[in-house]
Amino acid sequence: MMKVWNVWLVFITFLLCILGTFLTRSGVVSSVHAFAQSTIGPWFVGFMALILFACFAAYLWNRDYLKSENQLDSMLSRESSFLFNNLILLVATIAVLSGTLFPVLSEWVTNDKISVGAPFFNKVNIPIGLMLMFLTGVGPLLAWGRTSGESLRRNFGWPGAAGLLAGVIAYPLGFRDFYAVLCLMLCIFVAATIALEFYRGARVIHTRTGMSYLASASDLTLRNTRRYGGYIVHFGMVLIFIGISGSAFNKDVQKEMSIGSTMQIGKYTLLLQSADTQPEKNYTAERMIVEAIRTRDNQPVMMLYPEKRNFPANEMSGTMVAIYSTVVEDLYVVYAGRSPESNLPVIHAYLNPLVKWIWFGGVILVIGTIVALFPNQRSAVALARAGAPAISGAVQEAQNATRGHD
Amino acid sequence: MRPVDMTKTAPRENPARVFLLTAVLLATAAATLFILPARAQKTDHAKQLGGKFMCMCGCNQVLTQCNHVGCQVSAAMLKELDQGIARGDSDDLISQNFVQEFGIKVFSEPPKSGFNRVAWLIPGVSLAIGALLVVLVIRSWRRRPSFAPAAGSAASRGISPEQLDRARKLAERETED
Structure with missing residues (x-):
């Protein structure tokens, strides 16, 4: 299904990557990465034209192989969910592309320069991302071809209840941001659907073979690596979204600090113990020695050494951020230089919850992708039972048809 | 691998077990919530208002998030912002001052007009x-009508529609549940 569409998505993705590089490097849109005084623009445009030509040629050359049977049984089917999934991803692309190019368009139309910064992209893309997360949970619950009302009730009942319950628990615990609560509810909903899928499949194998549930789940994954690898990828996305929802609780504090003074951020007290200067081979580091103390019981947690490096050769400077990272939150401490008025060190501290979840999610996403790339390791169990060769062949054919899009 | 006995049928779904599984997931999420701060920090007025402007040094970052070391532009803008708030100027007046100085590109979002x-x-x-x-x-x-069966398909190999339907149902059971 939709082979031509998929191929063109691949083409357009590559083209947009090149366009993005062109926009930042050429200076068409404001960017610190733009090359100053460069003739690279025409080369980029030429390269993009060449790619577009190659894409069209590849498509025309192979179009006979791209014919497919585009037929759907129902609006409520897994095939339909793929179409809506495509739509959401496409809208996200349009939102980012239009936001990026809009300053150029606006200046052309109104003669006024405008900025389109991070707040615009956050406002526009958060609802789109949540829709995508919703479809991530709904898609696997819909059957190929057609989904009955009974199937919907059976599949959505527990995950939906778990998601709602998460929202009910989150509110009294301090989640006030609407999108953060909604994100958490959807994440729990999706995680529950994934757990259900593994549980149901593993239960069948457990019943028939007596293997433990864990071994059954592993066996299940090996039997259909694309499908269950896909679920692992979905779970990675859940962790990433939970991590992103933590940004609703980000805190930051900035303070001019004398030696021995403290600042408070979240559950930590930061004590500036001392400062020193260390000459290195090609730079001089001005270092702050900061002790992070847990305020509740006054227990020292970690020594942090944010520093500012001055490179005399090119008269440039850079900061080295000191990081204390846990599963719950990341504490970043930055030495931003000395205040022009007081000459005291200016310390920025950032407390960002659940950042590690984004990294864990990324790792799980990669693991899921690797699993999905492996060929199935077990033959279909149905073949073992089929007596007649005709049935066996038909089973195989039907399974191929059923699993074709996993 | 142990021999597979296909004669056994899968037991009916046990809601309690499924609930237990989702409860474990919930507990994990809830545990995370408990260790999160009870309330998001209340941002001060300057921080909130500063988030509506861009740093004009060309870094294309929001004013309160400009992380360029020793950026004189953001320092001056933040100082102006703080002074405006300290004087008791309204948000509109502070915004107007920035717009007069830098134009509407000082806003971090396109104006909704x-x-x-x-x-x-x-x-x-x-x-x-x-x-x-x-x-x-x-x-x-x-x-759309269904395509005619292709060569090598079940129909062309002499498999009856009943057999194919039975096989398809079996495959659906195996793959869906």
Whole structure:
């Protein structure tokens, strides 16, 4: 299904990557990465034209192989969910592309320069991302071809209840941001659907073979690596979204600090113990020695050494951020230089919850992708039972048809 | 691998067990919530208002998030912002002062007026048009007749529709549940 569409998505993705590089490097849109005084623009445009030509040629050359049977049984089917999934991803692309190019368009139309910064992209893309997360949970619950009302009730009942319950628990615990609560509810909903899928499949194998549930789940994954690898990828996305929802609780504090003074951020007290200067081979580091103390019981947690490096050769400077990272939150401490008025060190501290979840999610996403790339390791169990060769062949054919899009 | 006994049927879904599984997931999420701070920090007025402006040094970052070491532009702008708030100026007055100084590009978002409103409309409109197209595509694909069986398919190998239907149901059971 939709082979031509998929191929063109691949083409357009590559083209947009090149366009993005062109926009930042050429200076068409404001960017610190733009090359100053460069003739690279025409080369980029030429390269993009060449790619577009190659894409069209590849498509025309192979179009006979791209014919497919585009037929759907129902609006409520897994095939339909793929179409809506495509739509959401496409809208996200349009939102980012239009936001990026809009300053150029606006200046052309109104003669006024405008900025389109991070707040615009956050406002526009958060609802789109949540829709995508919703479809991530709904898609696997819909059957190929057609989904009955009974199937919907059976599949959505527990995950939906778990998601709602998460929202009910989150509110009294301090989640006030609407999108953060909604994100958490959807994440729990999706995680529950994934757990259900593994549980149901593993239960069948457990019943028939007596293997433990864990071994059954592993066996299940090996039997259909694309499908269950896909679920692992979905779970990675859940962790990433939970991590992103933590940004609703980000805190930051900035303070001019004398030696021995403290600042408070979240559950930590930061004590500036001392400062020193260390000459290195090609730079001089001005270092702050900061002790992070847990305020509740006054227990020292970690020594942090944010520093500012001055490179005399090119008269440039850079900061080295000191990081204390846990599963719950990341504490970043930055030495931003000395205040022009007081000459005291200016310390920025950032407390960002659940950042590690984004990294864990990324790792799980990669693991899921690797699993999905492996060929199935077990033959279909149905073949073992089929007596007649005709049935066996038909089973195989039907399974191929059923699993074709996993 | 142990021999597979296909004569056994899968037991009916045990809701208690499924609930237990989701409860474990919930508990994990809830545990995370408990160790989160009880309330998001209340941002001060300057921080909130500063988030509506861009740093004008050319870094394309929001004023309160400019992380350039020793950026004189953001330091001056933040100072102006703090002074305005300290004087008791309204948000509109502070914004007007910035606009007079830098133009409307000082805002971190496109203004929701005039032509610039289009920037806000594009995502929603494209979603609405796209959703309509998807529905139309699905409806048209639903009306299409099935393709004739290809060579090498079940029908051409002498498998009856009943056998194929039985096999398809079996495959669906195996893969869906």
